[in-house]
Amino acid sequence: MVKKAILKSYFRLFKGEIARFLAMALISAVGIGFISGLTPVEYKLKTSVSDYLISVNAPDLIAQSSLATGFTSEEIKTLNESSDVKEVEYFSSY
Numbered sequence: 135m136v137k138k139a140i141l142k143s144y145f146r147l148f149k150g151e152i153a154r155f156l157a158m159a160l161i162s163a164v165g166i167g168f169i170s171g172l173t174p175v176e177y178k179l180k181t182s183v184s185d186y187l188i189s190v191n192a193p194d195l196i197a198q199s200s201l202a203t204g205f206t207s208e209e210i211k212t213l214n215e216s217s218d219v220k221e222v223e224y225f226s227s228y
Contacts, residue, residue: 197213204224205224210224
């Protein structure tokens, strides 16, 4: 008997607030649709940016010294001797 009263109470509550419930459901559906639509875009953006950076021969790493004198000749030699580095370009700016 208590179960019936509780169910009746919930039904009345739901019946009075159906517009609010539908609005919240619609907002949630739009949000989920928006996020699921953006998911494939991430892969496309990553590949297109990667392809562009390769085509313009952009550097993978830019190292900058915090010293006013720049890198020492030993540090530049170490970078040149590294097996992962193809080419080292260095310059100084003031």
